[in-house]
Amino acid sequence: MFYKRFTFRLIFRLLVINLLGYLLFYLIKNTQLWFTIIGVGLIFFGTIISLYYYINEIRSDIKRFILAVKTRDHTLNFKNKTTKGSFPELYESFGDILLVHKQIRLEQEAMFQLIKTILEQVPVGVIVVNTRVTDNENQEIAFFNQAASNLLGVPAYKYWHRLKQHLPAFANEVDQIPNGGKRFLELKIHEKFIQLSTEVIPLNLYGKNYTIISFQNIKDEIEQKETEAWNRLIGVISHEILNSITPISSLSDTINSMVTDKENLDLDEMEDLKTALQTIKRRSAGLLDFVKDYRLIAELPTPNLESHTIGEILKHIKVLMQPFAKVKNVTLGVEQTSSKITVQLDLKLIEQVLINLITNSIYAVEEKETPHITVSYRLENTKLYIDVTDNGNGIDVADLEKIFVPFYTTRKNGSGIGLTISRNIMKMHRGSIEVVSIPYEQTTFSLVFNYV
Known part of the structure; x- marks a missing residue:
């Protein structure tokens, strides 16, 4: 392993430095061989400098590696050091880590592009705002899909305050639910009214606050539901009215036939006439109650909250x-x-x-x-x-x-x-x-x- 080789070389260098130091001390103390002393001294200081650069080399490379990871710099490589030097296994590990880090980064970018492509294709408008608590005027819009641009009739703005200037009604409704929730609002876009079902979701990712705004035009769905509701209501009303009108109409014809071409009625005919009129009165009262009930539904008072x-x-x-x-x-x-x-x-x-x-x-x-x-x-x-x-x-x-x-x-x-x-x-x-x-x-x- 690389650390065994490093330990051996470090001990060897320290041993050489100690021997040279001892030899230099001995020569200075016991001899007058100045040229030898100078030569041994230069070698002694040379080995010390070599040891410094030897240790500093790995420290410098580790520092470069850490900086590359922090800055996501995938261009750094140690291929020239994996086949020579004291630490080939270490540099090979550095290369593997940088390669894995690069692959993870590419996978994240690919997934982001996939999600972005999906959000661009859905018919729901999506706006993601990078929320800054201290700078509300320059909140950056991190994502603005095509559906949002089409529904709101605006370009894909980069900053929230620009969208707020263009569509204050929409932005104000969103600002009223900072903690998340749903809203229904009606906007006038290019002289046409649209009904938007809007949902706001606050999100915190890696210490950054985001606000996800999703909305869709539900005018067609509302109109369809209204049509279905009106059809059901008309069916019920028609049924109730016909139930009351049919006997009234029938009894009216009966009474008409009873009194037509007659100046006087006998006792039985009078009883039949009285029964028919009572029935008409009862059914008319029922129809009147039905209409009152309908008005009761339509004219509810405004709540006093x-x-x-x-x-x-x-x-x-x-x-x-x-x-x-x-x-x-x-x-x-x-x-x-x-x-x-x-x-x-x-x-x-x-x-x-x-x-x-x-x-x-x-x-x-x-x-x-x-x-x-x-x-x-x-x-x-x-x-x-x-x-x-x-x-x-x-x-x-x-x-x-x-x-x-x-x-x-x-x-x-x-x-x-x-x-x-x-x-x-x-x-x-x-x-x-x-x-x-x-x-x-x-x-x-x-x-x-x-x-x-």
Whole structure:
């Protein structure tokens, strides 16, 4: 091994230096051979200098090697020293390390180019900003793909403040969620409005802070979903109106035929006429109620947001719904009523949502031997969930997509607007309603709030 050769040569040189030093000392002390003394002295100092350069050579090469690794300089090589000198194995190892380091670097660059190519091909806009805490004006954009340029109608800017000057609405929305999250925003690009679903993800890599901004135009998807929703709504409305109009029209024809060309009606005809008119009145009243329900969905009040604790909300619901549940012989458990977690909401509207959900659950567990409903809350990441769980018959998979459609109901005498109103109320709170159902075991409706 190289260190054995180095040790041998180092010991040999030190031994020669010691012998020369002893000889020089002896000659100076005991003889007058000045030419010999000068010659031995020069040899003595020459061996010392040779030892210095011998040791300094490897130190210098190690220093060059370390600098090459730090600066990622792959041009350095020690091929001329791998076949001669005291350290061929060492220099060969240096070369291998530099080669592996170069291969790793090339693999990283190849992977970066692969990821970059993929991101350039996807239809989602991606912008990566190198965040500098001390210099917000000159935050550098590390990546700006073609889809982002096309969606925003701007060139691939190098600095964030340039994009902010061109599209202040977009940049301001992104700046409002520095800790990450999703936003929906509408922009006017080249006289056309686009709807962008935007997500911001902060990231720290090797001590550097990055902000990944991804967005896509969901206008077509929204329009498609709106069309589907309108088709379902029109279908339900048409069904309800036809159910009311058909008997009214039929009875109107009957009444018309009864009174046409007649000046007087007998007692039986009067009774038939009275029954027909009562039926028309009843169906007209039903149609009027249907229209009122529709207006109730369309004209929800704007939420008056105030700070309320979860414990306060759950206490109110327990007081409101416990008597009704007791009458129906349903066990209603409201947990965590002492929670001090605070959220911004309209208490009256959220209470209405919880009343709707608990009422639905009470009817869902009517046929159970031990019916019970649980109301609780949980925190997950940046979301706050208020859960209403029951052990009723559950919801079929086919009905999960329909339960929020206006006037769709699986319950007798149900209006079909409770869940629709509840979802609209949650949307106005920038939240949502989620449902998970295992048929004949358990169903959970969750009110989802953003909690930061």
